[in-house]
Amino acid sequence: MSERVREALYHALLWLVALVFFAPVFWIALSSFKTAPQILAVPPILFFRPTFANYARLFAEPAFQHHFFDSVALSVLAVLIAVAVSFLAAFAFSRFRPGATNFLMFLLLSIRMLPGSAAILPVYLMYVAFGWKDSFLGMTLFYAMFSIPFSVWILKGFIDGVSPRFDETGIVNGASWFSIITRLTLPQVFPGVVAALIFNFIFVWNEFLFNYIIGGINTSNIPVMLATGLSNGGGIDWTFLSSLTTVYILPPILMVYCFQRYLLVGMTFGTVRGEV
Amino acid sequence: MAGSAEATAATSSRRTLARGPGRGLLAFLGRREVLPTALIAPVLIFFIIWNTIPTLWLLGLSFYRFSLTSGRPPIYSGFYNYTSILNDTSTWFDLSRTFIFVVLAVGIETVAGFFLGLLFWGSNRLPGRRVALTLLFAPMVVTPVAAGTFWRLIYDPTFGVLNWFIRSLGLPAVRFLSDASVAFGAVLAVDVWMWTPFMVLMTLAALASVPKAELEAAEIDRLTWFQRFRLVILYHGKFILMLGILLRTIDAFKTMDLIFDMTFGGPGTATQLIAISLFRSAFESFNMGSSSALAVVLLLISIAFTATFLYVLYLRERRTSDA
Amino acid sequence: MSKGTDPATGVWTQSAVRERNRVGRRRLIQGSAALGAAALASPRYAFSQSEKKSPLAGKSIHMQILGIAGWLPSKLGVDMSPEFAKYAKDMYGYDVSFSFADAPFGTLFQKAATSLATRSQEYNIIISDSQWLGALATPKWIFQVNPIIAKNPELNIEWWSPSIRSSYQVFPDGTNKLWGFPQVGDVYGIFIRKDILEGPGEADAFKAKYGRALPATWEDFEAMDYEEWTDFIAFFNRPEKGYYGLAAQYSREYDAASCPTMSVMRSLGGDVWDPKTGQVQGILDTPSNAHAMELYKAWLKYQPPGATNYFIAEVIDAFTQGKVFAAWQWVATGATMIPPNLKDKVLVVPPPSFKRADGSRVRNYIIGGQPWVINAFNDPEHFQVAVDFLKWWYLPETSHEYLMRGGMPCDKATCARPDFDGINPWNRTYKYMLLRSSDFWHDPKYSEMLSDQQDAFTGYYTGQIKDPLHALQWTACVQQKILYDEGTAMKAPTGACSGIRL
Structure with missing residues (x-):
């Protein structure tokens, strides 16, 4: 009995923690069903008749569809490219351990160290000189580059955990290296691949600065639309902000929900391959 | 190729x-x-x-004087940009503010994340665990622009829900973002809210890498909780935890959008982190030369930090594996 | 991108935007493939191509305007552009379509500059903030418009006030070089809740307390100076009833704290710099200016907690949600400041005058508003359309239409209309204050100087810095150095500046 109660209390505590962290997000989502005066109302309104006008307005906006499409295309393409090339490199680092492995791994991580506003500066000047500003490909490849270091690190950890015996068996049986990489190794590091995809996806999905500076009308994602669209008539358009944020947060949240298992395993950097 | x-x-x-x-x-x-x-x-x-x-x-x-809006070509100026940055007291203020921010943010996130991670460890029987964890991880995926703007509303003394709570307790409203002595803590709190879940995630991963057999053995050996924690959990989970701390530190050092949308670095310079001043100098003032020099300095700091961190991490790793 | 608040913006269809994008991308690639060839698109070449007849007849052209996000006057410029399309079809025989890109005040210059630096004609026409003229003109990113005016005398317009020309057109200050045309004029006004002001018993209570009559008419407010205003907002500061006396701008964002502060400084007889010599020290860091900061800070007493974080948007929220009795605000926000539920309940009056040592009462405020500027990298066709567009914009009919939709034209003909004052509640104040407002720096180093100044001013307003004179001395040192390094200022910062810190 007391065991049961204790477990119930424990579970209640866990839920409480989760809800506390979720509360601000919930507040944004709740606001998206309010009218502007209701959002600013004091005392705050918890129970009200929801309005869907904010969403109707948002979905009717051609710019929304355009930017949403750009967001999806940029994030998906960039992380796929990044994870693909990272996987190949991680395999090489893990299996062949070329002389400079540690140094190269460190160098890769250094990409992530530079503050965005520092990294954007030379990239901006370079894009201007090469005429890549506001080009979709230029933007995608840039994001791919930014997603590479983390992907290489995760995937190398996972490949380290796959016994080289598999390769040897493959070679003995006459398999090509390509088959060994894609057919023998890849399936075993799947959680790492998923974790790398999701983490980088979240980064690219929410990226604002680079998109704002080196992007343009062809490449603007939703964060840029949020930043420019939130002012209206000199004031802040709270209904626009809350409804767009809510819509935009759904895909990554669904991803976290659906791939949670892989995400948790993925963050072990390959030290665990079972259930977490 | x-x-x-x-x-x-x-x-x-x-x-x-x-x-x-x-x-x-x-x-x-x-x-x-x-x-x-x-x-x-x-x-x-x-x-x-x-x-x-x-x-x-x-x-x-970084060795040139070059302003995008001056209409003049870059002029070679040697180390002028570097000396003027390093002689500028505001650079040092911004750097020390950033340093405090990084230490506090990463420190709090690591401690809170670790304890929450321990709390969630072994919660396999929690009803709706997957949903609960998703909700817990949600702050990480909110677009910083939106999070910053909405937190500004939540913090607002007149319209904010947080101050409504405070006032209904009979206390005076807190000017979270407009009081120079509170603003730093307020933006720090938002960063903690956003990134503690990440450390929870890393802790869960770290704990998962602890072999169950060893834990059971430790229990049989009647090790105290602290001994179990130090000898078993930390021993196996250390690498992942440290990696989490490293990633967070790098990111905290770069913090910009979130704060920019809440306070624009103000009031005064209370929340002006180095990444914000760099952005200002590059894309508000368009001083490409001196901004480049500042960027180089920041890059050197990051590289030095990461190199030291990794060196220590691997050194320890080697020592423990030798032992 | 346009926002969906108004169905009228739907005019710029998605396909138009996409089409535009394709064209833009191709042009960008061509343009950048050979940077040297970009010289072909230089202003002079383009200009020689423009003829008074319509060489564009039969063509179809797409224009993109970059304006300020969510800013009504910018939006009007866009909303009205289909009318120009009709006009152009009839008058010149070409088809023109428009799309709109935008960015908030604080970041619009970034958006424009990062694009113009690539020599792109992505944004054919730009609505720029007036202080950016120098930063846009110096690298020759925008057309100098003198030759356009010479060729098109109808663009030689008589403005309502001399500061229109000096604020929205001229750079460098005091020369005859013109770079833009006023898109919207803007000034500070104070919005007052008339329903509260005229509440029962208020007039008697006020008279009993201060021994003078409660101001009621526009003329009453016009006569009021800072001290009288202080009593007035103190009287209506009623936190216990859920509203405060005033909301004004003190935020770190963009120029929020700077514009009102500099208005008080100049009204008191001070200034912020000398545009001729680039001198800041000795002009900005004076006791008079420090006193101005004290005066402006003193009003924080009658404002909601957190008012030091207020910029345009926060003032709007506070005022429209009934949290304040009065609001110091740019009048261009009028349509948002007076939503339908506050219609006829709001009075817009001039902000206070300030008593100078000689006893005179002066208003010398900072002007708001934005000019149109023309991208210098436009090809001849887009350049021609831009000029035609501006010619249309200043037609009396267009100007009137703009006025009726809530815009604020600057030409004398429209401003002098007898019905002008009655069209919108803020119009009278607008005209009055235009004669008493002018711009501050047009220097290319504008944003850098502003950023440091904002640090110092907001530092003082939020209590981080105790002594306003010290905040000014620091600002003066930093600005003097910026201008000296740039070659604008003749004198280097004085020795007192070494080691000075905020």
């Missing part, structure tokens, strides 16, 4: 498990002495185009 490696991938993908070495280019790339280079090449090419070239560019420009 990248093209050929991709081409290799494309052609091979059409085959089934290839028997024997392929022919031509494929065979060449498949050779043991070529393969590693071929596999790393795409990443290297990315690295060179999007990192090495811009970094060299940055380095070069």
